[in-house]
Amino acid sequence: MTPLLDGLGKALILIVSLNPELLDIILLSIAVSGTALFIATALGLPCSALISLKKLPARGLLISLMNTFMGLPPVVVGLFLYLLLSRSGPLGFLGLLYSPSAMIVAQAILAFPIVTALCHSAIVNVDPLIRQVSLTLGANPLQVTVAVIKEARYGIMSGIIAAFGRVMAEVGAILIVGGNIAGYTRVMTTTIALETDKGNFELALALGIILLALSLIINSMLHVVQKKGAVSLQR
Amino acid sequence: MSLTLQVSDISKSYNGNTVLDHCSFSFDAVGTYVLTGPNGCGKSTFLRISSLIEYPDRGSVAFYAEDSKLKENMDLKRRITLVLPKVGIFNTTVMKNAAFGLKLRGADKAAISEKTHRALEFVGLAHKSRQNALTLSSGETKRLGIARALVIEPDILFLDEPTASVDSKNTTIIENILGSLKSANKSIIIIATHDNDQAKRLADRLLVMKNGKIR
Numbered sequence: 001m002t003p004l005l006d007g008l009g010k011a012l013i014l015i016v017s018l019n020p021e022l023l024d025i026i027l028l029s030i031a032v033s034g035t036a037l038f039i040a041t042a043l044g045l046p047c048s049a050l051i052s053l054k055k056l057p058a059r060g061l062l063i064s065l066m067n068t069f070m071g072l073p074p075v076v077v078g079l080f081l082y083l084l085l086s087r088s089g090p091l092g093f094l095g096l097l098y099s100p101s102a103m104i105v106a107q108a109i110l111a112f113p114i115v116t117a118l119c120h121s122a123i124v125n126v127d128p129l130i131r132q133v134s135l136t137l138g139a140n141p142l143q144v145t146v147a148v149i150k151e152a153r154y155g156i157m158s159g160i161i162a163a164f165g166r167v168m169a170e171v172g173a174i175l176i177v178g179g180n181i182a183g184y185t186r187v188m189t190t191t192i193a194l195e196t197d198k199g200n201f202e203l204a205l206a207l208g209i210i211l212l213a214l215s216l217i218i219n220s221m222l223h224v225v226q227k228k229g230a231v232s233l234q235r
Numbered sequence: 236m237s238l239t240l241q242v243s244d245i246s247k248s249y250n251g252n253t254v255l256d257h258c259s260f261s262f263d264a265v266g267t268y269v270l271t272g273p274n275g276c277g278k279s280t281f282l283r284i285s286s287l288i289e290y291p292d293r294g295s296v297a298f299y300a301e302d303s304k305l306k307e308n309m310d311l312k313r314r315i316t317l318v319l320p321k322v323g324i325f326n327t328t329v330m331k332n333a334a335f336g337l338k339l340r341g342a343d344k345a346a347i348s349e350k351t352h353r354a355l356e357f358v359g360l361a362h363k364s365r366q367n368a369l370t371l372s373s374g375e376t377k378r379l380g381i382a383r384a385l386v387i388e389p390d391i392l393f394l395d396e397p398t399a400s401v402d403s404k405n406t407t408i409i410e411n412i413l414g415s416l417k418s419a420n421k422s423i424i425i426i427a428t429h430d431n432d433q434a435k436r437l438a439d440r441l442l443v444m445k446n447g448k449i450r
Binding site: 127129130132133134135136137138139140143147150151 | 286288309312313316317318319321322323325326335336339340383384387
């Protein structure tokens, strides 16, 4: 127990003293995952609205694909992205490998199907009357879509929060395409993996505690949003 | 410039079951028209087609303003509205529900506030304007549906079973509201109801639907 207690003690000192290295890692993690989530939402929400509200020819297939890709193994995404972005790869000329941009792309790829599938589920569960009522009150097709999306807001927020939780905790893809470079591409999860390997537990534990705290916050938000949504469905 | 409506020879079938059969009628004067008939006789379908929410298999629905036929576009659709039998409430306040149609039309804040408040007062829901609309009773929900329609000041107001699934107290309130609209005599109001007594109470002109036709 002593190494664990020792490590925990030192970890708490690092957190309380607002250690600059620790802060940099946390801020980069939030920046990478936040940007990835923003991109995934900006693309995923319109896609989910399109799949949900338009009669697309391959709609069933698209929904199945999205649901399947929700469980994409991060290391596989990392591997494919690595092959695409490496110097000899088709996108090697972009020079993105081992940069935060590559990590953002990797996490956006992982978050996109989660956002799309969960938003789709939220939108299709909106009472069909909302669409009809919007039409009877003079809404044009875009206004109908906005009204339906607004009604699905709690489900959509749940989907976005769930995707954020997934990408924040992800390690495989960003380790491969980010390279875990100190001060540049090192984020919470990759640092924990590296420092544990080195037997340097205090920083790993400090980040673990923060990651757990973030996870707790994300899940609490998810719970609150889902509860609100459930209340509105019951009424 | 108020609208008139001419429904000509419309037919509609669902899965081979004919609901409307060469049905025609002209709503050419301001007043309250009440369409009655048993459940399933085609009243709702007639209203949905006449209010441009659905299209007939054959026949036409035409709107006129001072004898000129109007093109079926968004401007025309925004001059008519249908209150559905199940009102369909947005998960927000009573006020925002009532204001929905005006917001779609890009009305300014002051006009939205003034007209919405007036409509809610008219249906007796002004005191609940800040409440979430999903907490209203079914009778109040129906009244909110009417207020939401009145806010946009339609030239033609369609109401499909305005008192279905409503208690007697709210039925009386809604009939009084519709009675006031009838007295105001400003626009064409077309109501579908299966309640013959109610139809007689509300109608300037009583229409009976039978075998997919108005008689």
